[in-house]
Amino acid sequence: MTDALSIAQQLIRCPSVTPADAGALGVLENLLKTHGFEVHRVAFSEPGFADVDNLYARIGKDAPHITFAGHTDVVPAGDEAAWKHGAFSGELKDGFLYGRGAVDMKGGIACSVAAVLDYLAAHEMAHLVEMNHSPRFWRVVARVCDHVERAKTWLDTHGNDLHRYGIQD
Ligand SMILES: [Zn+2]
16 A cells, blocks of 8 residues: 555655745656656746746546546745644654644645555556456456546446546647
8 A cells, every 4th residue: 555644745845835845746756756756857937936846647548537636736844843743844843743734735646646546556456357347357357446437436426527627638
């Protein structure tokens, strides 16, 4: 199982205060590249603002597409001495993760990346047993990656709403 906490800590430890990246995109780029994603850096420019680097990663070419979008930049930490746990420490204490972006939204990005990588691993493993996408295949995927059924149920309920936020390829 992919360690979402470790990914979140790596991201939080990058002081990526807008427009700085401070290595945060590199954490994701290396991880996703290692797992077969095609990755691209795209600079967003707007007059009067510093360029902001973005990362676009994709795996596979077939429809339907599922897109996870988010940001790795954070607002300034303010007086860092006033933080009980370092603003960029990624410290884990009593079951809580601390640091700028832990909630908004490095934690969320870490969870989505971990979920996708787990799903891809389960999918590949299931093909070792079933060389198709039959009901038997999906039962193997569900056994290997137990949150697939929960995700499918959520998609069955809310999936159509996602089309409202589509992008042009
Ligand atoms: Zn397949």
